[in-house]
Amino acid sequence: MSNQPDPATRAWQSMRALVLDLHDRRAAVSDAIGMSYLRAKALRLLLPGPLPMGELGTGLGTDAPYITVIVDDLEKRGLVRREVNPADRRSKLVQVSTAGRAVARTADEIQSTPPAELLALTEADLATLEQILRRLVESSERR
Amino acid sequence: MSNQPDPATRAWQSMRALVLDLHDRRAAVSDAIGMSYLRAKALRLLLPGPLPMGELGTGLGTDAPYITVIVDDLEKRGLVRREVNPADRRSKLVQVSTAGRAVARTADEIQSTPPAELLALTEADLATLEQILRRLVESSERR
DNA sequence: CCACTTACTTAAAGTCATACAACTATTCTA
DNA sequence: TAGAATAGTTGTATGACTTTAAGTAAGTGG
Numbered sequence: 001m002s003n004q005p006d007p008a009t010r011a012w013q014s015m016r017a018l019v020l021d022l023h024d025r026r027a028a029v030s031d032a033i034g035m036s037y038l039r040a041k042a043l044r045l046l047l048p049g050p051l052p053m054g055e056l057g058t059g060l061g062t063d064a065p066y067i068t069v070i071v072d073d074l075e076k077r078g079l080v081r082r083e084v085n086p087a088d089r090r091s092k093l094v095q096v097s098t099a100g101r102a103v104a105r106t107a108d109e110i111q112s113t114p115p116a117e118l119l120a121l122t123e124a125d126l127a128t129l130e131q132i133l134r135r136l137v138e139s140s141e142r143r
Numbered sequence: 144m145s146n147q148p149d150p151a152t153r154a155w156q157s158m159r160a161l162v163l164d165l166h167d168r169r170a171a172v173s174d175a176i177g178m179s180y181l182r183a184k185a186l187r188l189l190l191p192g193p194l195p196m197g198e199l200g201t202g203l204g205t206d207a208p209y210i211t212v213i214v215d216d217l218e219k220r221g222l223v224r225r226e227v228n229p230a231d232r233r234s235k236l237v238q239v240s241t242a243g244r245a246v247a248r249t250a251d252e253i254q255s256t257p258p259a260e261l262l263a264l265t266e267a268d269l270a271t272l273e274q275i276l277r278r279l280v281e282s283s284e285r286r
Numbered sequence: 287c288c289a290c291t292t293a294c295t296t297a298a299a300g301t302c303a304t305a306c307a308a309c310t311a312t313t314c315t316a
Numbered sequence: 317t318a319g320a321a322t323a324g325t326t327g328t329a330t331g332a333c334t335t336t337a338a339g340t341a342a343g344t345g346g
Contacts, residue, residue, distance in 0.1 A: 005255070007273040008264075012257035014276035019162040022283040036332060053294060066333065068295055090293045090342045112148070114155035117282040121151075125275055130150040132264065132272050133157035139260040140165040179302060196324060209303070211325055233312045233323045 018115070025111040032110055033103050035073070038062070042070055043079060043096060043104035050093040052085060079103055161258070168254040175253055176246050178216070181205070185213055186222060186239060186247035193236040195228060222246055 005013070026037045033040055038060060045051065045059045057067040071094055074080040079100030085091040096104065121129070148156070169180045176183055181203060188194065188202045200210040214237055217223040222243030228234040239247065264272070 007266075007269045008257040008261050009255055011269065011273040011276050012261055013255050014273070014280045015158055016162050016254065017280055018276070018283065019159050022280065038333080054292090062333075063335075064294060065296080065335085069333090072295095085293095088293080088343070092294070111159065112152055112156050114151040115279075115283065117279050118151050118155055120282065121275065121279075123150075126150045126154065128271055129275050130154040130157070132268055133154050133161070136258075136260050136264075137157045137160055137165065139263065140161065140258065181303075197322090205303075206305075207324060208305085208326080212303090215325095228323095231313075231323080235324070 023115045025113075029107045029110050033107055035077075039070060039074060040104070040107040042074065043100050044108060046080065046094060046096045047101065047104055050083065050095040052091045052093055054091070056094055074100065166258045168256075172250045172253050176250055178220075182213055182217060183247070183250040185217065186243050187251060189223065189237060189239045190244065190247055193226070193238040195234045195236055197234070199237055217243065 004010075029040050030037045042056060042060055045056060051059070053064065053067050053071065056071070057064055060067070060070075062070075071080060071082065075082060077099075079097055081095050081097060082092045083095055085093050118126070147153075172183050173180045185199060185203055188199060194202070196207065196210050196214065199214070200207055203210070203213075205213075214223060214225065218225060220242075222240055224238050224240060225235045226238055228236050261269070
């Protein structure tokens with residue numbers, strides 16, 4: 001029985017510890033914007049452009065009924081609008097409002113601000129780290 | 144307005160995306176063991192040795208009343224035992240049972256298995272990544 | 287055109303977690 | 317030793333999310 005797991009496992013465990021335990025920002029985000037983290041995530045997903053409810057659900061990993069609840073809520077707060085999809089009148093395109101964009105930006109600032117420990121790395125280490133992680137994200141996304 | 148955030152921010156965003164979105168294991172863990180992720184985390188925290196309720200609460204980031212609920216539940220399932228702390232009879236030491244240890248190990252295997260994309264890195268990249276992340280964890284923990 | 291599918295909505299029930307308030311038992315301290 | 321602090325328990329309320337079931341409206345294929 002090996003006491004020391006392989007480098008890939010150790011790297012993965014460290015990454016999880018950093019994001020989930022040592023520098024979890026999710027509570028801070030929902031505190032700051034006064035709504036759940038999932039709603040913040042929804043707003044962020046909508047930043048690049050309007051999405052049909054279904055695709056929003058895929059992005060959030062939740063099913064249709066709860067998407068309706070979330071979009072209802074965001075709409076009541078004036079952060080998104082539902083528009084009929086001209087290409088398919090069954091579907092609705094959800095679009096962020098200016099106010100919604102501001103909320104998304106606030107959430108993004110909080111969660112995207114790197115921990116101080118990361119900023120303390122040398123420039124070379126940071127560049128290396130960034131480059132490896134970017135490749136990991138890219139290869140994970142195409143699938 | 145810079146369109147491209149600095150390397151530290153990019154690295155942090157990638158790390159968050161990998162852990163929270165692209166390779167989230169939390170649902171898989173709780174599915175596999177038939178209880179919530181927080182309970183799995185409690186069992187894992189207890190692996191190194193018994194802890195008083197209070198310290199378990201600190202580790203899980205939840206308050207005393209809910210710790211009682213969690214430990215009640217784990218005890219009913221035969222995964223932990225409460226023992227009176229001989230040093231302070233107000234406090235109780237929570238100890239994992241053999242069964243609890245097995246559940247913790249199952250959870251750990253699922254969540255610690257690195258994504259295929261990580262295993263696909265070169266040995267050199269993996270070593271570099273692991274070393275930088277380990278330093279980040281260490282500097283984040285001492286605080 | 288009719289049956290089928292798709293996109294979304296509505297409603298209800300259940301689980302998990304958070305937050306508070308009030309309580310007991312024990313230990314510490316002035 | 318009396319009063320304050322600490323460790324844990326009990327109970328209640330609420331919020332966030334999941335899941336299931338059933339329904340409406342609009343598109344699609346034979």
